[in-house]
Amino acid sequence: MTVAMSTPETPCPLPDLAHEDLFAPGPQRESFESHILPAYIPRCRWFAGKARDPQRFSVQDVIPVSPAPDAARLVLIDVEYADKSTETYLLPLQILRGPAARELAANQPNAVLAQSADGVLCDAIHDQAFRDALFTLMAGEVTRGGEHGSLTGQTGPALGLIKDTPASRALAVEQSNSSIVYGDQIFLKLYRRLEHGMNPDAEILRFLSGRHFASAPPFAGAIEHRSPRGECCVLALATGLVPHQSDAWSFTLGELKRWFENLLLGKTEAAGKIESESLARAAQLGTRTGEMHRALAEETTDPDFAAEPLTSADGKALAESIRASLRQVHELIGKKRTTLPPEIQELADQFVAHERALRQRTDSLGTAVNAIKTRTHGDYHLGQVLETGGDFVIIDFEGEPLRSLATRREKRSPLRDVAGMLRSFDYAAHAALEAHAEYRPTLSTYAEQWSAKAQLAFLDAWLVATEGAPFRSTVHAEEDHLLEAFLLEKALYEIVYEINNRPPWLPIPLRGVLRLLEND
Template structure:
């Protein structure tokens, strides 16, 4: 229990929604110190200048007694940068309720307790409402019933999805004891509800994607869409507040599973044996098929504008090129600043990368003008082995929120599905490289030998994955005009992904810098092959790749 003095107001909790002064007072007293203890609050490291209550929306949680909780939206202002909005549901637990054991303080963990309050002479505790089972059930049942609730501003629309079964209206619930950027609750150990804490002025891409894949694409290898709830206001973009999905039994994600499979390979390397179990190929092949099926489900020429396929427009090309050029400039600067901190192999790779700058820039410029007949669709956007759960016999793809560092608008931009494919290929490269270069079993081995061995494993698994992926589409397919465009676009996205990865490794894991650098050099090697076969497109004045620096 907090040691701060009780917060007092003559207003009863059930009437608080109509009194702005109580919310203003809470924003000055109990709420700021509380949200700064919460894992989901991203502004802890920034200088905060104010907390305001943007909206207060009542939710009836007990029809018999008339008890309510409030979905409140807080706006946090900062000395620098834009303000942020957060969802904080609030409930009141009276001392009387605690004594009667209907629902009491003992049921609320410390991290859910905001502070002592006294409202209309009634003492109790203000809590985060996710720890009030009545609140959780009210949300879930509203989704089950497809309710729409009028609010002081706009309305909350609860939408039920095909993944929520009949007869599951009221289920026991609990809060998952994990700290993350959102809050997670389960219902009947059958459904998973994610409450989005940091809010954006448009619908969440994850909800859009999961709903489309389940209800339109009929793609079964994701946790099925059970429903969502959205704050709607006339003339203003809708705000997604939460989503329900089916729970999926799983052993681990595919990163962990791939790491387990790599152990056998790792133990054989010091004996100069090259061994890959057949089921490793089978898993890579299966994941390639599931990835292709996901992209097939997202390809829908008759879909609404949000999901209909589009061509490679000048606007899109400019967006990619501007992002790419900014990344390159940042990464070259970082490499120069941190060069002396790198190990010898990473230094040699860095030199080749820096010497290849003109070739990379010419390749990017080629993307600006090259005719492309392939199409773009919505994609996963942050696709890697950690986003795929491994069940006993199959895979389930999760987490469709998109690239964490991108804006919500940018996460909804349509790309070639090959951007997802590039992400998975890079993930496989990370898996084998991290295992071989960071294990005690191989620390005394020649880095050049480890590089050759890891390359062989990676190329075999990559090709297995790609062959299975393209087999799911058939040929020709509108998403991919021809093999030349496939190769060209895959190189664009592989290069962008590896350059993106490089920034993180330089800043936080210098010993891993060689992994994205090797990925970059592999791509530039393929670019050089294009140069040699397409001298009209790439200038003959650009120097050849200086791979001799790697010796």
């Protein structure tokens, strides 16, 4: 079928039905699947299949969040694409009528799926009663049955201390997940794209909380869905709310902006102080990162977290990943070179000229490293860290969202996380130049120098914090080679992204790769 796209100004008509009629199987369900869902889901920010030609939307399960007749429903939606593959999404739905419906339609038009003269069918995250019911379900460890599966609430220590349901609000920022804040105590993440299996975000936070790791949010609770076949997936994760100023990306950009401004004004002493403080914070983050990796490597009998040796197979898989990325980058540069500005063409040509040397660097990765692999963060960069006004807290342990759940749960060398953060510092240094684009020729050298210093400060602190850890190799050359391989892997991924989406930013990862060759 052809998916009909709608706009918030023209929602589908809402039948004049009670909750149980609209969500029950039958003609209304068929209309819901064939008209309302195709018009609504493709325009949602959290829908990942916009470019994949969705063909069919069908309800997998419907579960009321409370015993109330008009309770919101958690609806699991299967989306089938032209290639017959499917994805499952979570859609919390509520019918509002009267003043509440009019207010929501006026203030949150993007949340409206269908509308009548006096009612709306809406994303229930904007409904206070729904948010209260979610909290009660978790806090009471309630199990609720649906058409096919069931919901079960789980409570962690942070949630068990709260007696009454706090006032709540849905956060306005909508990305791949949705977020709810309860008072000043609990942060809840509602997952939109679902996969069967243990969610690494919930899994790792529960593990770290059990080891009293203070630099990650404490596990507070979760809501799981279990299918009739016993398959389980996490629908929501609650953590203790971490008071913070911003994420570390925004914080770093702000510090660099102040540094650049003082440099341009000739205030050398003030600029030097800002630089020193920013490098001290980079080192502090390196320490916290090392502490996280130590906590994840603590001895355990849990097979999902028990450390394993790094093998030659791990090295061969990394080498093949890099070779595949090199082939992809070579092909993209060949196709798009003439569309790039001359200065970026020159960098691309340098990359191509050194491609053989880069391939040769991967040849020795098939040798086993005398170290172990553990669970890691999996998608580590400055945006995954909160700046709390003097310290850092690490968040979002989901892993790279476009990878499968099984891949995101794989054990790896913690050096992969280190490489991700080192590349993030390089990006921050150059992104900060955007606020002073007219002074780029003057400031770019400073940005390059700060990037190198921040990376070194972070890495040195991480090395100190992890000295003697079992995931560290006793052979420094092995460790250096492995870190370099992860840096190359990450930079190649960035090149592919930038050449397809942000060509003006392509010099950042291209120079990152070329610097690896200069460091020999």
